[in-house]
Amino acid sequence: MNRKQRIKELLLNVFNDFSIVIIDKSHLHTGHNNFDGMNETHIQILLKNNSHKNINRLDIHRKINELIKKEFDTGLHSIEIQIN
Numbered sequence: 001m002n003r004k005q006r007i008k009e010l011l012l013n014v015f016n017d018f019s020i021v022i023i024d025k026s027h028l029h030t031g032h033n034n035f036d037g038m039n040e041t042h043i044q045i046l047l048k049n050n051s052h053k054n055i056n057r058l059d060i061h062r063k064i065n066e067l068i069k070k071e072f073d074t075g076l077h078s079i080e081i082q083i084n
Contacts (some may be wrong), residue, residue: 003040021046041077
């Protein structure tokens with residue numbers, strides 16, 4: 001299972017009121033500090049709230065960072081989180 005799949009699975013288990021899309025943006029960083037653009041190191045997470053419940057965006061960001069800490073320990077460099 002690749003990093004995108006692992007992250008999506010982790011998030012789906014917690015954020016079941018959301019549609020989740022994971023995008024690998026690593027290729028956009030090719031050449032930066034001799035980076036080759038491989039290995040899913042730069043990830044964008046798109047969450048769409050499918051319920052009418054109020055959400056706390058800061059709590060969601062914190063929870064996502066907590067859930068994917070292991071990914072940062074194994075090569076993930078950055079995430080971009082967009083919540084709609």
